[in-house]
Amino acid sequence: MTETLEIEEQFDWLKEVLRKEDMTTFRDVFLDWHLYEEAQFYLSLDENERQKIYHFLSPYEMANLFDVIEEEHEDVKEFLAEMRPSYAAEMLTEMYTDNAVDILNQLDKATVARFLSTMKSEKVEDIKELLHYEDKTAGSIMTTDYVAIVANQTVKSALTLLKKKALTAEIIYYIYVIREDETLVGVISLRDLIVSDDEMMIADIMNERVISVRVGDDQEDVAKMIRDYDFLAVPVIDYEDCLLGIITVDDIIDVIDDEAASDYSGLAGVDVEAVAETPLKASSKRLPWLITLLFLGMSTATLISHYEVMINEASILAVFISLITGTAGNAGTQSLAVAVRRLAISDDKDAGFVRLILNEVLTGVITGLVTGAVICVVIGLWKNNFVLGLVIGIAMLCAITVANLAGSLIPMLMEKLGFDPAVASGPFITTLSDLTSVLIYFNIASLFMSFFV
C-alpha cells in the first residue's frame, strides 16, 4: 500500500501547519482525511500540539476521531485529563454510546461521576445502562445507537424517519421493527427498504424471523453467529425480548482478534499482545511463568534423581530421557491445541466431551504405536540392542497416550470449571507430560534392567 509513505509526509507537513496555528488550512486538510488517519495523526502529537487541536476542532469532530481510537489505548485517560472538562464531557456526549462507555470504564468512579453530571441527560441514561454490563458479554459490546421503527407505517415514512436518524446511528443498514413496549418483532435491511415501493407497509415486507442474541450471552458466541450468518450487525434483547441495543461487525472483528490472541498467548505461555516492550518489561512478564514451570520441572528432576542408581548402572538410559519427554510433549501440545480450538468454535460445549477425549486417547495410541515402532527399530539397529529399543518404544507409546489424555482432559476440565481453557498453556502441558514420561520410562526400564547392565 503506497499510501502509507505519502501519509507520513502529509503528517509532517500538517504538524508544521499546526505549529504555525493556521487553523483554516489545518481544518481544510485534516477534516478531509479518513477518521482512522485523523486518529493516527492525533496519536502522533505531543501534548502542546494536542492542546492546539482542541482549540481547532469542535467536541463533535473530536468525538468522531475518538470513536476510532482503540479503547484499550493506554493514553486515553491522559488525553481526557488534559482537555477542558466541559470539552471532554461534550465530546463523550457526541461519541457513539458504546465507545464512550468503553472509555468511561477505564476511569475512576469520581471522574466518571463528574463527567456524567455535565453531560446531556438522555445520553447519561444510555451510558449508565451500558456501564452495568459484565465484561465479555453481549451487553458490554453493544451500542444503543441503532434505528428502530414501528411496523405500522409505509416504506416512505420509514425512509423519512431513517434520514433523520442517519447521522447519529452507528449503523443504518438494518432497521429493527419494535412494538410499543419495545419488543423486537422484525428486521428489514436498508437494501430491502430502498427496493420496495414507497407505499408498501413495513409489516408486510419486514422479516419476522429476526435473529438476536441475549444481553448476557458470551461475546464469543455473538462473534460466531455474526461470522456464520454474515451479518453486519445483530440486535441484543433482554429476557423479555425487548430490544436493548445492537452489536456491529467492527466490534466483532475486535472480539475475534482478541480471542485469537488470547488462545495463542495461552499456548505459548506469554502475553503476545504487548509486543513492543523493553526487554526488562518483557522479562518481568515472562519470568513468573518461567519460574513456575522451573519448579514444576524440578519435580521431574527430583523424580529422575530417584532413578540415579539405575542410571549409574546403565548410563545409556540417560541418553533417551529427552527423546521420550520431548516426543510426548509434542504430542500433548497437538492434543491441547485441538481441544482448545474445539472448545472455542463448538456450539454445544458439553456434547462430545467424552468423545473428544476418547478420540484423543485413541489418536495417542495410534501415533504412539507408530512412533514407538519406528524408534524401536532405529535404536535397535543403532545400539544393536533390540531390548533397549523395545523399552524406549513401549515407554514412548505409553507416554504419548498419557500426554494426549492430559492435553485434551485438562482444557476440558478448565472449561467445565468455568475457566478459560486457553489458560491450560502449552508449556504447562509439556512440563506435566515430562513428569509422567519419566515415571513411565524408568518403570518400564526397571523391568528390563538385567538386559542393560
Added chain:
Amino acid sequence: MTETLEIEEQFDWLKEVLRKEDMTTFRDVFLDWHLYEEAQFYLSLDENERQKIYHFLSPYEMANLFDVIEEEHEDVKEFLAEMRPSYAAEMLTEMYTDNAVDILNQLDKATVARFLSTMKSEKVEDIKELLHYEDKTAGSIMTTDYVAIVANQTVKSALTLLKKKALTAEIIYYIYVIREDETLVGVISLRDLIVSDDEMMIADIMNERVISVRVGDDQEDVAKMIRDYDFLAVPVIDYEDCLLGIITVDDIIDVIDDEAASDYSGLAGVDVEAVAETPLKASSKRLPWLITLLFLGMSTATLISHYEVMINEASILAVFISLITGTAGNAGTQSLAVAVRRLAISDDKDAGFVRLILNEVLTGVITGLVTGAVICVVIGLWKNNFVLGLVIGIAMLCAITVANLAGSLIPMLMEKLGFDPAVASGPFITTLSDLTSVLIYFNIASLFMSFFV
C-alpha cells in the same frame, strides 16, 4: 442461544416433509429461514434427500444457499457432481462471483471448462478474470458484484440506478464512483446518499479520498486495513487505478479466522482446523510431524550419547538434562509466539528486524540470569553442591539466551525468505533448543568435572 434446540426440532420436522414430497409446505417453511440455516439443513441431508431438494428449489434459490456454505467444505465437489450439469451451471451463474470462483477453484480443469461453456457469457468473463488471481491476494477474495456509478449525475438518478442493482450486488452500502475508463475516483456511502438532497450532484458529495487496495496486496494487509478503518468493504484496483472489485467484511472475518488458526496451528505443530476427525485420520495427519521431530530428537539423543562417559562418571548430570532443555524450550516458545504475532500485526515488516531480535536476546539474558540464579540456589541447597548449582545456572542462562535467539530469528528468516513465519512451529523450536541446550550443558559441565566425581 435457545434457538439452537428449536432449530434442530424444525430440521427433523422438515426432513419428514421432504420425505413426503410435500413441495408447497417445504418451500413455505424452508425459504422463510435464514440462508445460514438453509445451508445447515442442506448439509445435514443424505444424497437421496438432497436430490429431492434440487427438484424443489430453483438454481437461484440454491445459489443463495451455496453462497453461505464455507468454500472449503470438503463435500462441495460431490454436491456439484450429483446435480444435473445444467442445474449446477445455472446455480454457479446465480452465485456471487467470488463464491462461484472459490468453488470452481476446487474442481479439476476439465470440469471447470465444462461448466464455463454452459454458463451465461457475461458471468463467464467475470469468473475467468477472478480465476487468475493468486491465492491469499486481494484479487483472490474480491467479488465483482459491486455498485459503480459515474460522478456526473444527481443523487436521485444514482438512487434509481442503485435500486436496479440492489438485488445482484453483494453489498450496496458503499457506491463507488468511476470515470468512463473505469478509474476509481470517489466513494459515497448509502448513508450519505439517502441524507442528501435529491438534486445534488454526486461529484459534489462524493468522498474523493477513497481508500483502496491493489489487486496483488496480501489478504492479511487488507484485513488489517478493514479492521483499522472499520470499513464494511474496500475497493480493489489494478496498477492503473481501475476498479476491479470489492472485498467485503464477511470475507475478511474468514481471513482473520483462518490466519489466526494457522498461526495457532503452527505453534502447536498440528492443523487445528480439522477438529472433528476420526483418530485414524487425525493420527495420519499428526504423525509426519511427530516422526520428523522424533528424528530431530534423535540427534539430541546422539549428542547425549557422546557424553555417556561423563554421565557414567557423574550420573547426577543426567538428572538435570530435562530441566535445562525444558526451561530453554519454554523460553524459546515464548519468543517464537511474540515474533510470529509481531510479524502478523506489523505494518512494516523490515523495520525493527534487528531490534526485535536484539530485544529478544536481551530478554533471554535477563530471564536467564534470574532463572539461572534461582536454580543455582535451589540445587546448591538441595544437593549441597553449589558448584553443580553454578553449572546448571550458567547452562540455563546460555540455553535460554540461545533459545530466545532461535525463537525470534527463525520466524524472521522464514518471513524474509517468503515463507509463512508460523511454519516455524513451537515443537520445532523446542526440539532445536533441546539440541543446543544439551551441547551447552555438557560443555560447561566438562569444565567443572573434577567437582562432581
